[in-house]
Amino acid sequence: MAVAAPDENVFRAHLASGSFLLGASSGRWRLVAVNWPYAVFGVRAADGVEYGLRFECCGYPRTPPTARPWDIARDAPLANNQWPKGRSRIPLAFNPGWKNGSCLYLPCDRQSIEGHANWYGEHPSLIWDPSVGIVHYLRIVHDLLNSGDYLGHAA
Template sequence: MADVTVLDPSERQLLADLESAQFLSGVASGAWRQVRYDFPLMHFAISATGPDGNPLEFGFRFEVSSYPTQAPEVRIWDLDTDRPLPPNLRPKGGQRVEQSFKHWGDDTVYRPWDRRTGPHNNNAKTYPHLAWSPDRDLVFILEDLHALLNSNARAHRLRTKTKAGL
């Protein structure tokens, strides 16, 4: 009898997401890359722009059990030590950046799509356009994180233009 591996439905959906054109486009453009995968944990690195305009990269750990029915739990992560990134090393920038990566009770990324943050203070109801639903996919989260981490780039360009008198 042949050895048949039966995948968890969550893992099957995740693998499909990782093969989607949108995910692969983000990889090809350098927006993000998959670092490790050991279901139900996935580790990604996402490109960022620091407040000074310099390129950076931040790690994230996704816990994806019961995906996509249940939202992923996403933590900003030190990929070298395999631990949460200390608060003093987290992204800096505007209020949205600071709020999203703050150290709080559950210490997940503070976005309405996160498993812990969505229910906290009714975030998912207050921001339905950012709330998780089973029809969303990993790219929804990766795009949101990439946009946040690169919001400094726009602010840096505006500061540079203002200083130059443009």
């Protein structure tokens, strides 16, 4: 039996935390699979649609994860026409043109924070918080998908 790396141990401890379990039990999100350093989650939107996110978590929690929209059924990147639609904030965060769809355009994302030093002052509540961990990122996505900005997805 292989011994888990320290970053995976911290990640799994965050999955056992009350804040993660509360979000899961209330239907906000669910863990689909962990194949370290990757983890797939489903996040529920206001209309009941579940959006998959595949996180890459190397160096967790010290290093922020990065997440891309994921087709849970196909175990592959989500087709661009299935990404959530919105009025203003959602098209910014869920932008398949940003880094070829490899991540969400959010201050808590490892790839997106690069080159955005201004976000630390402009969006402090959205910056990755290693003490909260994966729940922080999931909350941000859930809040977006359950905001008045969310318009569903185009089929």
